[in-house]
Amino acid sequence: MNLTGGLCDRIVLQRDGDGFADARFEGATAASGAVEARVLCDGAVVEGFEWIEVGRAANGRFAGRLQGLRAGGPYEITLRIRHQGEVATTCAVRDVLVGDVWLLGGQSQMQGAGFFSEDSRLEPHPHVRAQYMDDQWDVAREPLHNMEVAVDPVHALIDGGPPTCEPFRQQGPGFSFGLDMQRRAGVPQGLIPCAHSGTSMQQWDPAEVELGGASLFGAMIRRLRHAGGRVKGVIWAQGESDATAECAPHYGARMRAFIEAVRRHAGDPGLPFVMAQIARSGDAGEDRAAWNSIQEQQRRLGDEIHRCALVPTIDLELDDTIHYGGAAQVRLGRRLADAAWSLTGDDQTPRPIRLAKVTLQSNPWRELAVFDVQFHNVVGRLVAGSRPEGFAVLDASGRPLPSLYRTRLHGDRVHLLLYHPARESGSLRPPKPSNLSVASWPMGIQASAPFPASRRTAGTSPARSPAHSRHLASPGRRSGRATRSGPGRRRWPARCRRRTRPGPSGCRSRRWRCAAGAAVPVPRPWGFPFL
Incomplete structure (x- = not known):
């Protein structure tokens, strides 16, 4: 008997919803x-598994299905073929675990491009294992993608020869992910690395599955079947190679087709899919519009596809103009585990932070526009270790405007203050919402779970407050300081002084008097007390 798929030494079998293994295996044999x-477990026969029939052998092949092994292990599984009461042949696999198995796919960020450092080296765990590129299972350790021994020819075809790796630059997020998921779930974890550096979604075309190991998608599905055909979910880090003017418009459709195809081949229409959003790029030659388009399409995929989560990476430190550093890869792995656990584990675990909405508020008399960017799933509040930065405001053609002068954090919101003169025919008018949008590469802004970058067209302008509503600001002293009913204080320009007089219905209308002496009317607040 020669097993060719589904069972091997040190494998991790995927458990079902009740916590038991349900694995299919196959192989070659001359017997029937x-x-x-x-x-066996710890030398004793597991109850209910004393030479039970699990399959048939005929025509040079055998196949079977092993069900009912409880999550945990290690187990020793012995197979035999009986013909007319006689044992024809036997084989055994040892150190088998039952738990959760994950596919790891994408390009260089998943394959591992971070430099190893003291902060990024993690100790192996005997219950976290990997199916390495030579199809052999063993205890997981970096690098998971040992490309030099890959059995699938696609990796040599892409590289134009035997794949090679830099020995000190192979840190990826998969190992950290596996360790964190084992800690959370309390059951063994299996990792099936399938990524390849520098690949686009066109190269991951599901239509090439029939090519088997000669295509990226075919190689992933072959490895899935070799591991028993069932997995807990997929973690994915890819998109940089699609950030071009030619590929970016098709990225969303290709990702949808890819996710649907993986779920179909795994036999689970709701298979959890966790993506890492592409980070910022320090390469001046990159197409920034296409790069931001990929970020936005990924954000929308995380919102619109069932059981799909997006993990932000925009704040992670880089080892070059694109790739995350070793310590950042460890952090990314833990974020992927957070998102995967929110889809598969504790229902109380918050989902990754995501963009809720962007609205535009204008104060034409002060020549200001304010974008109110709100996020969901913020644990606590948004904070920054230093001055928050990384946002940009784009005009209708996608070019950044230089007039964004301040970024403020307020709970689960980010306020972008924009100087926006809009003089038309001697009067001041607010900017049109359809002519502005927000792009973001936010740096150092975090909560318990950081948020994805976004590019979104601004929403509608806010309505004015009622004519006689209570003002948010109360009259201040002549020194130029004003107070308001809420927290925080406001300082008026030093060159101006403020006069107040009773207005209709007892409220106070306000006027500024500039140094030149000209009185300029100031409207009542439009609902942004953060100005």
């Missing part, structure tokens, strides 16, 4: 008859 199995 019933396939029987016996399972």
Whole structure:
């Protein structure tokens, strides 16, 4: 008996919803008859697994299905073929675990491009294992993608020869992810690395599945079947190679087709899919519009596809103009675990931070426009270790405006203050919402779970407050300081002084008097007390 898929030494079998293994296996044999199995754990026979029939052998092949092994292990599984009461042949696999198995796919960020450092080196765990590129299972350790021994020819075809890796630059997020998921779930974790550096979604085309190991998608599905055909979910880090004017418009459609195809081949229409959003780029030659388009399409995929989560990476430190550093890869792995656990584990675990909405508020008399960017799933509040930065405001053609002068954090919101003169025919008018949008590469802004970058067209302008509503600001002293009913204080320009007089219905209308002496009317607040 020669096993060719589904069972091997040190494998992790995927458990079902009740916590038991349900694995299919196959192989080659010259014998025929019933396939029987016996399972041992700690030297004792597992109850209900004393030479039970699990499959059949005929025509040079055998296949079977092993069900009912409880999550945990390690188990020793012995198979035999009985024909007319006689044992024809046997084989055994040892150190088998039952838990959760994950596919790891994408390009260089998943394959591992971070430099190893003291802060990024993690100790292996005997219950976190990997199916390495040579199809052999073992305890997981970096690098997971040992490309030099890959059995699938696609990796050599892409590289134009045997794949090679830099020995000190192979840190990826998968190992950290596996360790964190084992800690959370309390069951063994199996990792199936399938990524390849520098690949686009066109190269991951599901239509090439029939090519098997000669295509990226075919190689992933072959490795899935070799591991028993069932997994807990997919973690994915890819998109940089699609950030071009030619590829970016098709990215969303290709990702949808890819996710649907993976779920179909895994036999689970709701298979959890966790993506890492592409980070910022320090390469001046990159197409920034296409780069931001990929970020936005990924954000929308995380919102619109069932059981799909997006993990932000915009704040992670880089080892070059694109790739995350070793310590950042460890952090990314833990964020992927957070998102995966929110989809598969504790229902109380918050989902990753995501953009809720962007609205535009204008104060034409002060020549200001304010974007109110609100996020969902913020644990606590948004904070920054230093001055928050990284946002940009784009005009209708996608070019950044230089007039964004301040970024403020307020709970789960980011306020972008924009100087926006809009003089038309001697009067001041607010900017049109359809002519502005927000792009972001936010740096150092975090909560318990950081938020994805976004590019979104601004919403509608806010309505004015009622004519006689209570003002948010109360009259201040002549020194130029004003107070308001809420927290925080406001300082008026030093060159101006403020006069107040009673207005209709007892409220106070306000006027500024500039140094030149000209009185300029100031409207009542439009609902942004943060100005």
